[in-house]
Amino acid sequence: MSDSYLLSKERCPACAELGNDTTADNLAVYSDGHTWCFACGYSRIGNIVRSFIARNTTTIPIKHNVFLPSDSDTDYPRRSISWMAQYELDKNDMMKHHILWSESKQRLIFPIFSEDKLLAYWGRYFGEGLEPKWKGLGAMREIFHFIGSTSYKKVVLCEDIVSAIKLSRFCTALPLFGTHIGVDRWKRLRSILPKESQVILWLDPDMYSHSTKQAYLGQQYGIKTDIILSKKDPKEHRLIEIEDYLGKI
Secondary structure, X not given: OOOOOEEEEEOOHHHHHOOOOOOOOOEEEEOOOOEXXXXXXXXXXXXXXXXXXXXXXXXXXXXXXXXXXXXXXXXXXXXXXHHHHOOOOOHHHHHHOOOEXXXXXXXXXXXXXXXXXXXXXXXXXXXXXXXOOEXXXXXXHHOOOOEEOOOOOEEEEEOOHHHHHHHOOOOEEEEOOOOOOHHHHHHHHHHHOOOOOEEEEOOOHHHHHHHHHHHHHHHHOOOEEEEOOOOOOHHHOOHHHHHHHHXXX
């Protein structure tokens, strides 16, 4: 939600209460004033994030007690960095979006938070076991996790969070964590988006019929909707191709 960058690392007050973080480096302090503890999930929001939340408080439910794996940190293994690199995303992108690595879970962790609460996280598995490739914790379909521009001129609905991060270079992106939108989501989008917003559905290539039905449903609630049909999902396109697609619609 901003272009903030890491300034320093300090001792986390929540960890300190438990006698932990004796090396005083769990709490990351960012340039916009917000902080984030990579061990326990403690955070303090900055001015930019606070402004965003103030405009969207009715869209972000805070119901669930979700905790990050205790060993979550930014010591990314090479294979996870290489995996992100195939989508033209690098370590700076991972840090900017607070992406973490859990060695015990063998997952790249994508946290979603509001104010001082961790709402949910989505994890991509890199181990050799029979674990599902993607697994989330929290009410993923209830959370509106907008990424990118806060102008909401173009809002692209996509299936996964990596696609959303990539799309956020050019617009506002909202990962669905699946393909279903439904009446409730359209109603909420209508209530929080400016009237002039253009909502674009960019789902996987085999979802065109579903996208058409969902776009029509959005129109019934007075939302200007469009569809991008391509041969790949957004994250598999090069950035220059994404910019071209969005420029034509």
